[in-house]
Amino acid sequence: MKSADSFLDEPGQELPWNSLRHSSDAVIALDQHENIQHFNAAAADLYGLSPDRVGLPFADLVRTQFLSAADQAAAANAHTGRQIWSGEVRQHLSSGAALLVQLTSLFYPASESGLREEYCVKIVRDITQRSIEEDRLRLLEGVALHANDAILITEGRPIHAPSGPRIIYANEAFTRMTGYKEGEIIGQTPRILQGPDTSRAALDLIREALEHWRPIQIELLNYTKDGTPFWVELSIAPHGDRQGWYTHWISIQRDITERKIVDERLRLLETVVVHANDAIVISEAEPVDDPGPRVVYVNQAFTHMTGYTFAEVVGKNPRLLQGPDTDPAVKARIRSALKAWTPVSETLLNYRKDGRPFWVHLSITPVADETGWYTHWISIQRDVTEQHLQLELECDQRAIMELATRNRPLADVLNAVCGLLSKRFPDSITVVAVQEGDQLHIQGVNNASRALQACGPRVLDQKDSTLERSIQQRRCVILEDIGQEPHRTRAQEFRREHGLRSAWAVPLLTSPDEAVGALGIYGRTACEPQPAELQFLQDVARLTAIVVERYRSQDNLQRLALYDNLTGLPNRVLYKELLDQMVSRANRDGDCVMVGLMDLDRFKTINDSLGHSAGDLLLTQVAARLKENTRAEDVVARMGGDEFTLLFPMKSPTPQNMTATAQRLMTLFDRPFELNGQEVFIDASLGLALSREDGNSAEELMVRADMAMYQAKREGVRFARFDRTTRSLSPQQLTLEADLHYALQRQELEVFYQPIYDAGNHRVSSVEALLRWNHPRLGRVSPAEFIPLAESSGLILTIGSWVIQQACRQLSLWHEHTPGLSVSVNLSARQFRHRDLVGVVRQSLEANGLPPDCLVLEITEGILVDVPDAEQVLHEFRQLGINISLDDFGTGYSSLSYLRRFPLTHLKIDKSFLEGLEEGGTNASIVRSVVTLAHSLGLHVTAEGIETQAQADYVHAVGCNNLQGYLLARPMPAQQCSELLRAASGVMVRVG
Numbered sequence: 001m002k003s004a005d006s007f008l009d010e011p012g013q014e015l016p017w018n019s020l021r022h023s024s025d026a027v028i029a030l031d032q033h034e035n036i037q038h039f040n041a042a043a044a045d046l047y048g049l050s051p052d053r054v055g056l057p058f059a060d061l062v063r064t065q066f067l068s069a070a071d072q073a074a075a076a077n078a079h080t081g082r083q084i085w086s087g088e089v090r091q092h093l094s095s096g097a098a099l100l101v102q103l104t105s106l107f108y109p110a111s112e113s114g115l116r117e118e119y120c121v122k123i124v125r126d127i128t129q130r131s132i133e134e135d136r137l138r139l140l141e142g143v144a145l146h147a148n149d150a151i152l153i154t155e156g157r158p159i160h161a162p163s164g165p166r167i168i169y170a171n172e173a174f175t176r177m178t179g180y181k182e183g184e185i186i187g188q189t190p191r192i193l194q195g196p197d198t199s200r201a202a203l204d205l206i207r208e209a210l211e212h213w214r215p216i217q218i219e220l221l222n223y224t225k226d227g228t229p230f231w232v233e234l235s236i237a238p239h240g241d242r243q244g245w246y247t248h249w250i251s252i253q254r255d256i257t258e259r260k261i262v263d264e265r266l267r268l269l270e271t272v273v274v275h276a277n278d279a280i281v282i283s284e285a286e287p288v289d290d291p292g293p294r295v296v297y298v299n300q301a302f303t304h305m306t307g308y309t310f311a312e313v314v315g316k317n318p319r320l321l322q323g324p325d326t327d328p329a330v331k332a333r334i335r336s337a338l339k340a341w342t343p344v345s346e347t348l349l350n351y352r353k354d355g356r357p358f359w360v361h362l363s364i365t366p367v368a369d370e371t372g373w374y375t376h377w378i379s380i381q382r383d384v385t386e387q388h389l390q391l392e393l394e395c396d397q398r399a400i401m402e403l404a405t406r407n408r409p410l411a412d413v414l415n416a417v418c419g420l421l422s423k424r425f426p427d428s429i430t431v432v433a434v435q436e437g438d439q440l441h442i443q444g445v446n447n448a449s450r451a452l453q454a455c456g457p458r459v460l461d462q463k464d465s466t467l468e469r470s471i472q473q474r475r476c477v478i479l480e481d482i483g484q485e486p487h488r489t490r491a492q493e494f495r496r497e498h499g500l501r502s503a504w505a506v507p508l509l510t511s512p513d514e515a516v517g518a519l520g521i522y523g524r525t526a527c528e529p530q531p532a533e534l535q536f537l538q539d540v541a542r543l544t545a546i547v548v549e550r551y552r553s554q555d556n557l558q559r560l561a562l563y564d565n566l567t568g569l570p571n572r573v574l575y576k577e578l579l580d581q582m583v584s585r586a587n588r589d590g591d592c593v594m595v596g597l598m599d600l601d602r603f604k605t606i607n608d609s610l611g612h613s614a615g616d617l618l619l620t621q622v623a624a625r626l627k628e629n630t631r632a633e634d635v636v637a638r639m640g641g642d643e644f645t646l647l648f649p650m651k652s653p654t655p656q657n658m659t660a661t662a663q664r665l666m667t668l669f670d671r672p673f674e675l676n677g678q679e680v681f682i683d684a685s686l687g688l689a690l691s692r693e694d695g696n697s698a699e700e701l702m703v704r705a706d707m708a709m710y711q712a713k714r715e716g717v718r719f720a721r722f723d724r725t726t727r728s729l730s731p732q733q734l735t736l737e738a739d740l741h742y743a744l745q746r747q748e749l750e751v752f753y754q755p756i757y758d759a760g761n762h763r764v765s766s767v768e769a770l771l772r773w774n775h776p777r778l779g780r781v782s783p784a785e786f787i788p789l790a791e792s793s794g795l796i797l798t799i800g801s802w803v804i805q806q807a808c809r810q811l812s813l814w815h816e817h818t819p820g821l822s823v824s825v826n827l828s829a830r831q832f833r834h835r836d837l838v839g840v841v842r843q844s845l846e847a848n849g850l851p852p853d854c855l856v857l858e859i860t861e862g863i864l865v866d867v868p869d870a871e872q873v874l875h876e877f878r879q880l881g882i883n884i885s886l887d888d889f890g891t892g893y894s895s896l897s898y899l900r901r902f903p904l905t906h907l908k909i910d911k912s913f914l915e916g917l918e919e920g921g922t923n924a925s926i927v928r929s930v931v932t933l934a935h936s937l938g939l940h941v942t943a944e945g946i947e948t949q950a951q952a953d954y955v956h957a958v959g960c961n962n963l964q965g966y967l968l969a970r971p972m973p974a975q976q977c978s979e980l981l982r983a984a985s986g987v988m989v990r991v992g
Contacts, residue, residue: 026124030058031117038119046126047093058122064103065090075105079120082107088127100128150174150253152190156238156246164189165249177232177255179225190251195223206236213238213246219256230257279305279381281318285366285374288338292317293377305360305383307353318379323351334364341366341374347384359388386532389424393536396420397543410434410551417544418445421521424536429498431520433467434508434548440468440517470505470518476534479503481526501526506537508545516548564638566616567623572836575637575645579698582635582647583691592653592693594661596646597705598686603642606680614675618682625668640836641869645702653690655721662686662719685712686719694722703795737789739775744802748774751806752971755980756824756942756964759956764984766856766962768824769807770971771799791830800831805844808855810974812848818981824856824885832859832867838876845882852881856906860887864902871902878903885942889930899937907934909955911945911965917954928958935959 020027026043028036036058039049047061066072071087078085086104093099102125110118153169170185178185178193185192194203198221209216215237222232232253240246279302283293294315303309306321313320322331330348337344344364351357360381367376400420403413414432421430433442470477482503502523507515519541521529529537562574570578582593600622607615619642626636626644635647648661666686672679687709689695694704704722712720743749749771756766773781790796804825811823831837845852857877864870874884885906886899899907909930913923927943934941943955946965955963969980 020121020123023123024125026122026126028058028122028124030120030122032120034058034120036061043124046099046124048095061094063092065092078105082109091124098128099126100131101125102127148173148254150177150232150255152249152251152253153239154190154249154251156248164191168248174253177224177230177253178222184225193222195221195227195229197221197229198223206234209236210249219260222253230255231260232256277301277382279360279383281379281381283318283377283379285376288335292319296376302381305352305358305381306350312353321350323349323355323357325349325357326351334362338364338377344379347388350381358383359385389536392423393420393539396423400543400547404547404550407554410548413547413551414544415445417519417540417547420540421519421537424533425521425523427524429500429520429522431467431522432517432544433520434517435471435515440465440471466503466505467518467520470507471515474507474509474512474515476507476538477503477505478528480528498522499524502528504529504537506534506541508541508548510545510549516545516552519544564623567620567638569623569627569644570635570637572637572639575635575639575647576698578635578637579647579701582649583696583698583701586649586691587696592650593691593701594648594650594653594658595689595691595701595705596648596662596665596686597639597702597709598644598646598665598684599709600642601683601685603682606675606682610675610678610680614680617675618673618680621673622668622684626665629664629668645705650690658688658690658721662688666718683718685709687712687722688719689722699798736778736781736786740773740786740789740795743773743775744799746776748776749799749802750774750973751803751810752973753810753823753977754964754971755969755977756962757968759960759963764818764981765820766822766824767977768858768964768971769803769826771803772971787828791828796828796830800828801840804841805847808844808848808850811854812850814978814981815850815854821981822854822856822883824858826858826887827863829860829863829867832863832870832873838873838880841877841882842880845880853883856883856885858885858887858906858908861889874903878905883940885940899933899939904937904939906940906942908942908944909960914943914945914947914951914955917951924954927955931955931959 021040023040024042026046027040028043028047028049029038031037034057035055036049036053037055039047039053043049049061053061066075066087066089071089075085075087077083084104084106086102089101089103091099091101091103104123106121106123108119108121150173151169151171152167152174154165154167157165166187166189167185170180170182174185175181180192202218202220205218206216206220215235217233217235220232220234221229223229233256234251234253236249236251238246239248239250280297280299281295281302282297283295286293295313295318298308298310298313302313306313308320326349330346334344334346334348343366344362347359347361349357350360361384362379362381364377364379366374367378368374396416396419400413400416403416414434417432418430421432422428429445431442431445433440435441466477466479480502482501500522502521502525504521504523506519508517508519509515519537521537562571562577563569564571579593579595585591586593600618603615603618606618619638622644623636623638626646630636630646630648633649635645637645637647639645646665650657666684669681669683672681674680687705687707689701689704689708691701695701708720708722711723712718750773752770752772753767754770755764756768757763758765771783771787773783773786775781787796790799807823807825811821814821827837841855841857845855859870859874867873877884883905884903885908886902886904887908888910889907907930909927913927913930915923917924917927931941940962941960942962942964943951943960944964946952946955946963946967948967951965952963952967972980
């Protein structure tokens with residue numbers, strides 16, 4: 001078998017063996033049976049051929065696979081027609097290798113070529129590696145084309161030229177990123193992207209890397225085509241050929257503008273979080289239940305607020321801040337919100353590392369990742385201790401003021417103040433001390449009550465205590481460290497026992513010049529109050545000063561309201577209250593109370609002869625003697641004028657000890673009284689009544705004692721005990737008196753009104769209120785019969801007040817349409833003896849909105865004679881503007897002197913002087929003279945009891961201002977009187 005070389009060198013052949021022999025492509029000559037006849041060196045290398053393969057079928061060594069059916073058909077046709085065919089095929093070698101080759105088939109027939117036989121020559125070029133590289137290139141081009149990052153390829157040089165390396169390739173991401181089209185960027189230098197704010201330092205680093213053919217990665221600010229700045233993360237790397245020569249630069253640019261914005265925002269947020277005033281805690285989202293989420297971050301404010309360091313709290317549960325007094329309801333709400341992944345907004349009590357409590361407003365918000373899964377909790381805690389304490393202070397202040405307005409004991413209120421102080425200073429002794437005279441009394445204390453109450457305020461610090469110094473100097477006294485006294489003292493032992501180091505005192509100022517007490521705070525650490533603490537103490541001190549001053553003012557007002565100004569004894573109001581209490585207690589316990597009513601004889605004479613100052617001095621001396629000669633449990637009071645009342649609690653009263661008590665009191669008047677250097681003897685009358693025997697109510701006992709006093713006066717003895725059997729009342733009168741006690745309660749009493757006419761225009765100018773009794777069994781009872789009973793029993797006081805109130809109420813209704821109308825009300829001597837009469841009248845007028853001058857009070861001459869204080873009471877009425885009328889004028893003995901002396905405004909001529917006026921005579925002259933005298937004194941004159949026209953004509957002729965009598969109108973119920981007034985005025989008049 002011939003070798004490949006000998007065959008190719010065989011002379012006379014017309015085949016181009018010489019050129020094919022040295023071809024880099026594989027050349028194989030096949031005979032007509034497609035057996036290998038000749039091959040060159042390249043074929044031997046490609047297929048692993050050797051000389052012994054000559055003559056073997058080529059198909060046994062190589063299986064050819066066409067890439068398409070069209071190629072296979074074209075090749076078959078060319079083979080049949082002995083034509084040239086060239087194309088790419090895949091060849092599979094017997095060794096298992098697969099090749100992609102460029103195959104060209106040539107045919108040389110034997111008859112034309114001078115060859116002995118026909119040859120098929122196959123020229124094969126191995127394109128397997130090139131195909132792989134082309135596929136890789138296509139892949140790389142696809143990656144570059146569709147990459148999100150911008151890719152630029154530039155020439156390797158020139159680096160230092162003004163324009164720099166030129167761009168030869170840019171992907172679509174680059175055009176999207178910069179706004180430049182591919183045609184606009186190819187041939188340009190990357191410097192086209194730089195702008196005024198592009199970092200010069202960064203560009204220098206890039207230039208240095210290019211000069212030394214080093215890769216570089218850097219962040220750079222570039223600009224789009226329209227001038228918009230954007231940040232890129234730029235990677236530049238050199239690229240070389242197979243020989244290692246750098247030919248190009250490849251740069252990849254990633255747009256990090258959003259990341260830079262986010263980074264800047266995060267940097268700012270981190271700065272805010274780190275330096276925020278509020279405590280910020282970031283914890284894991286789960287577990288919500290025990291042991292709870294763990295802390296992953298806390299800011300500086302948290303460590304400052306709580307005292308915990310970062311290392312101490314990271315990995316722990318935020319619940320470590322909660323303590324024994326943290327509200328369980330708030331904690332439950334927080335846990336419930338966390339389980340529901342909802343934000344939290346609560347105010348709760350936390351505790352610092354050192355155990356001190358503080359209040360925070362807590363906001364907790366869940367944080368989710370981009371998938372919506374909650375990963376963390378962010379909590380913001382704002383210290384609201386001051387605000388909470390302020391709210392607590394305001395609440396406690398309201399509670400303290402409420403205690404004060406409810407008139408709770410001052411000690412209770414000041415103890416509440418101490419409780420308020422203890423909330424702010426829980427480890428300190430808190431004290432409220434009040435100055436009473438020259439003594440300082442602790443009235444509120446916390447944490448050391450027994451010791452302080454036993455030892456007093458000076459046990460807390462120096463001899464000259466901070467409390468006393470604060471009050472004396474009217475300023476805050478702050479001792480940061482009380483220190484040690486040189487000698488062992490009780491105060492030193494007390495401080496050592498309680499561990500006291502500091503003392504603060506704040507005065508209770510009611511004015512810049514007056515301090516009524518001080519607040520004291522005694523602490524167990526040597527320190528001064530913080531500004532907020534000092535402000536708190538001053539606020540509480542102002543409140544406490546107001547409370548103390550209020551109680552003092554209230555005590556003064558109460559003393560004025562309940563004690564007699566002249567003698568200092570309880571007055572009528574307090575006496576009645578004490579009497580009610582004693583009688584109720586005695587009835588409950590089976591004991592008794594003896595009630596005494598005393599007035600002084602000839603007191604009016606002393607007032608008139610020696611003056612009112614002497615009368616006042618006599619009253620004070622009598623009060624002093626009575627007080628000195630009664631027991632501590634007895635009560636001595638002044639009812640008004642020269643009238644004194646007494647109360648004597650008795651376990652087992654007997655006539656003998658009652659008499660002994662009365663005799664002891666009356667001996668006080670055996671000695672003279674010294675009045676302005678003059679000795680005066682005066683006597684008194686005393687009436688006594690005993691509970692359970694003479695009455696079971698306070699009012700009954702006072703009435704009985706009053707009756708007994710008048711009995712003593714009538715009998716000319718110094719004292720008398722009430723005795724029902726000695727009264728000269730018939731059984732019928734006793735029954736009527738008993739019924740009269742219930743007449744007002746049963747609404748049997750009624751006020752009638754008798755019109756009084758103006759003598760000039762004959763219109764109703766006034767009405768007189770007259771009391772009537774409609775007895776359920778006896779019918780209408782005459783006033784002449786029941787009025788004396790009311791006087792003697794004392795019921796006239798209650799009934800008389802009711803008449804005044806009814807008359808004022810009815811007049812108020814009539815004033816709606818008859819504004820000038822006035823009403824006259826009769827007063828008895830018994831009413832006049834009680835000092836509350838002026839108050840009753842004033843209250844009735846004010847309650848019904850009436851002017852005082854619409855009321856006329858009618859009195860008799862007997863009142864002016866028998867009542868010592870009559871003149872003073874009349875002047876009080878006139879000061880109010882109330883008119884005073886002297887009734888039944890002419891029936892007494894001193895009428896003319898009274899007209900001149902007393903502040904009268906009206907005068908009524910008694911009806912007895914109207915008899916016989918028709919015939920003239922003495923009565924006519926008297927009436928004329930009285931009218932003339934009254935007018936000269938400025939008095940308004942009314943003639944009452946007119947029953948004939950002649951009487952009316954006469955009194956009108958002599959100048960009487962008003963006319964009253966049966967001729968004109970009889971007394972009538974309010975409804976009938978309203979109809980009369982309506983007829984006179986032409987309008988509807990209401991009846992109360």
